[in-house]
Amino acid sequence: MIRIIVDCFGGDRSPSANVEGSLAALEALPDVSLVLTGDRELIEAELAGKKYDKSRIEVVHAPEVIGCDEKPTDAIRLKKESSMMKAVALLRADEAGEYAGMVSCGSTGALVAASTLRVGRLRGVIRPAFCPVMPTMKGGVVGVCDSGANVDVTPDYLIQNAVMGSLYMKAVYGIESPRVGLLNIGTEAGKGDDLRKETYPLLAARDDINFAGNAEARELLGGDFDLIVCDGFAGNVLIKSTEGACLEMLKKLKKDINSSFINKIGALFMYRMFMKEKEFMNYQNYGGSVLLGTVKTVVKGHGSSNARAVEKCIEQVYRTETGSLNPSIEAALDTGE
């Protein structure tokens, strides 16, 4: 049994989406058991009447919830009875190696801080980094590491993002030798700010990375890279502007279709296609952002995650465990110092 903790509060649709997603994951992954943290009464109310294997679900009571505007360090210190910190505490105290990791859709800042400080870093890791994935136009996925965990960084961070991200794309998405692009403002070597200029030759010199040179932001979805490496600020801009542009385009299409009768008729013919486009860009289908480099796998779900997204997040923890991601990260980064 692979045991995974699900923080059931903090997301916009919690606890119902979290509980429903958990039950779907139990259904899909027969060798998984789950621990749900949060207000016991509310969680049990969600579970009531549902059909599931009771031996594979445990509820751990945690009456508090961390708000999105709370200062991360305060949240860690003062909200010990919150659903997120209870989950973190279980991972921290897990000397027997009972848990594979956790999923949370709550405050990103609190989750990063608690994961780094309480769950702890793998040996050799400077700072854990997020690695969300997006669908590409060639049918695969592309990872972006880091998308917001660390915003003030040095070349060392970017090297580790490249190493950890490559191992992740291999372990979880089966890409044998992920093509790594350094996010930059031009494709030629020597382009960019000081950070990129220093990082480029360091990436090129490593033989444990399949470095494919600089990647421009417009190349993200094209399918020519399997992993884009960047600082958390630029990565956040990259992911959010791409998501934003796709959503706005779909909204505009919908509005324009509804503005004319003849467009509506056309859209009837294309209904299935439009539904497919919508699903293709729907981040709920791709789970959350794995935080790479922590002792146990932590997956951050989108604040607006629905049940499907929570299920996918649980699957991500599962796949890092079955893919032996953390041992391989430690083997790559632990220099024994």
Added chain:
Amino acid sequence: MIRIIVDCFGGDRSPSANVEGSLAALEALPDVSLVLTGDRELIEAELAGKKYDKSRIEVVHAPEVIGCDEKPTDAIRLKKESSMMKAVALLRADEAGEYAGMVSCGSTGALVAASTLRVGRLRGVIRPAFCPVMPTMKGGVVGVCDSGANVDVTPDYLIQNAVMGSLYMKAVYGIESPRVGLLNIGTEAGKGDDLRKETYPLLAARDDINFAGNAEARELLGGDFDLIVCDGFAGNVLIKSTEGACLEMLKKLKKDINSSFINKIGALFMYRMFMKEKEFMNYQNYGGSVLLGTVKTVVKGHGSSNARAVEKCIEQVYRTETGSLNPSIEAALDTGE
């Protein structure tokens, strides 16, 4: 007569797109006259047989072209006979105030360096910054300053981007009090890296800027901001990922339409709508990126600019001149030191 210089080489479709766009601008703007720089024979071959007012076009011979991979400082020093450097030299020597500015679709790096060093900065300006505009879903436009001129910056740069960008959105797009957003990874004050944390209170303290707080990358096209302020690295990622996502979405739609007979029938009904969507996202319709803060207006057209885009770039120079942009930037930034 407002006199504008057009560098006719360096773009992917030069000189034909540049010459054709120039003639279209002459047609659209009766009080404009143009100077075309570049190989005289090739330019005159493009002009041959076209109908236009010969008194409003002059050709200045420049046999060389700057390549995209040439080092900017070398290009300035060694390529004095290039179409770009000839245009820059005309602006530099313009003591009589004959020219309003120039348009080029050539090497960005060379253009920024030559504009800053040869054309010169307005009094009070630390470093000129690009300010391209994009269409928003509410029907207006949003500026992004800076999108790539300066990648290693301090808060002072961002303040100037906000001031210059606001004046630009007012002078050229008629937005009385542009709502300025600081590009950041979260909306709450106090979010972001050191640069953003330091810049936020400085922006908030200025009464010549309508500061509307932090803006997340996903909000770019939503229409709630008129100007997004950022460093050139993040701005470049913002613009290029948005362009990239929109283009990839359109490509995917097209492919999916062509993959099924019933979709093709639906698309016939929606042909006019799809053409409109395509035009809406077509950056060729929005001209180029103005470089704000130089003594004469410099507009950088996309490398792949067609005639329409070149025409729009010329119109942008024209509108900065009729809108008295440069005097207003100098009035705002020149502290007399």
